[in-house]
Amino acid sequence: MKRLVVAGIGILIVASLLGPGIVxxxxxxQDAVMRRVIASNMGSYDAVLDEDALHVVLCGTGSPMPDPERTQACAIVYAGGKVFLVDSGIGGWDRLARFQLPVGGLGGILITHFHSDHISGIPDIALNSWAAGRREAFALYGPPGVERIAQGLDIAYSLDDGYRIAHHGPEFFAEEGANYLPVVVDVPDRDTSVTVFDEDGVKITAFRVSHEPVDPAYGYRVDYKGRSVVFSGDTKKDSNVARFGAGADVLIHEALATHMVGMLEEGLEHRGDRRAKVMHDIPDYHATPVDAAAVANEAGVKLLVYTHIVPRLPxxxxxxxxxRGVSSVRGSGVTLGYDGLYLELPAGSDRIVEHDLR
Ligand SMILES: [Zn+2]
Ligand SMILES: [Zn+2]
Structure with a gap:
């Protein structure tokens, strides 16, 4: 018996050594293993297409500061068969692909403002949603000035578009899909919100926030089947977010920790690095985590999610x-956003289901 057990263990050891050896x-x-890996990376996360809920996924919760964990500004909303991105900083496409989120039905991007970390990922997402089947021009919704962004992208990528069409054929890459369609959203003043989109029960509105010298800068609100999510965009503490975000289920608010950025400034200054000035300047047009918590309370939202997180949190x-200080302002209903946070808001309920797509 003892000899049998020893022999059995021996076979197991040889098999475990042989397995990787054979591969x-x-x-x-090798090909069998590769096929299995490829198949497991090829799915589509279609749960977000369920039309009986409002779905929001954070595909970028970082800022222009390099951060291996967080890419630049990116969120995607699925509601009633419609799909919209809110901002598109660099790296957003990487996350959308990694989380296997469907983008073929992408209706456009709601751009909050034109800082580079909110628009630099547009070409990647335009190309990949085009490959995924988008046949219409890619709509860019945004403040006045969005025409220049569309025009610039058209010029910069027209050669690339031509190569793609020539190589894969216009049946695959519909020519119209190569173009950008600027949709100027004109919010005349701080007291007015403007309807950007209203179709099949999906209503999107824009309102002004404070990000001077970037002016205008917008926040957006998406309402669907009684559920709602509000995006602050980049802004310092602004009562308009609470005003137009009143009663929403979720507020996705930017945040910069002034006390931490102050330490970065000190460190850079100490080294004689001229970028200390940038650290000195940026707190005046962003909100602190405590500011955002106060705004969330004023708006009466159920859940506050931090995004556009500055600085990096390793x-x-x-x-x-x-x-620090947030819990004394808002004791619950606070989440530190991360790339891959998926919030599902089922219609006819007040539940907010948090999923982690990482
Ligand atoms: Zn900005
Ligand atoms: Zn930004």
Whole structure:
């Protein structure tokens, strides 16, 4: 019996050594493994297409500061068969692809303002949604000036578009899909919100926020089947977010921890690095985590989610420092956003279901 057990263990050891060995030396075994890996990366996360809920996924919760965990500004909303991005900073496409989110039905991008970290990812997403089947021009909704963005992208990428069509054929890459369609959203003043889109029960409105010298800068609100999400865009603490976001389920608010950026400024100054000035300047047009918590309370939202997080938060201690003071303003209903946070808001309920797509 003892000999049998020893023999059994021996076979197990040989098999476990042989398995990787076979893969290393056999092309057929290698191909079988590769096919399995490829198949597992090819799905589409279609849960977000369920029309009985409002779905929001954060595909970028960072800022222009390099951050391996967070790409630049990006959120995607699915509602009633419509799909919209809110901003498109660089890296957003990487996240959308990694989380296997469907983008073929993308209706356009709601641009809050034209800082580079909100528009630099547009070409990647335009190309990939075009490949995924978008046949119409790519709509860019945004403040006046969006025409220049569309025109510039058209010029910069027209050669690339031509190569794609020539290579894969116009049946695959519909020519119209190569173009950008600027849709100027004109919000005349701080007291007015403007309807950007209203179709099949999906209503999107824009309102002004404060991000001077960027002016105008917008926040957006999406309402669908009694559920709603509000995006602050980039703004310092602004009562308009509470005003036009009143009663929403979710507020996705930018945040910059002034006390942490102050330390970065000190450190750079100490090294004689001229970028200390940037750290000195940026707090005046962003909101702190505590500011955003106060705005969320004023708006009466159920859940506040931080995004556009400055500075980088490499560990739990940094997160704790970032959130310092928040719990005394808002004890619950606060989430530190991350790339891959998916919020599902089922119609006819007040539930907010949090999923982690990472
Ligand atoms: Zn900005
Ligand atoms: Zn920004």
């Amino acid at each position: 290393w030396f056999s092309p057929a075994a 560990n739990a201690l940094a997160e704790r420092v970032f959130l």
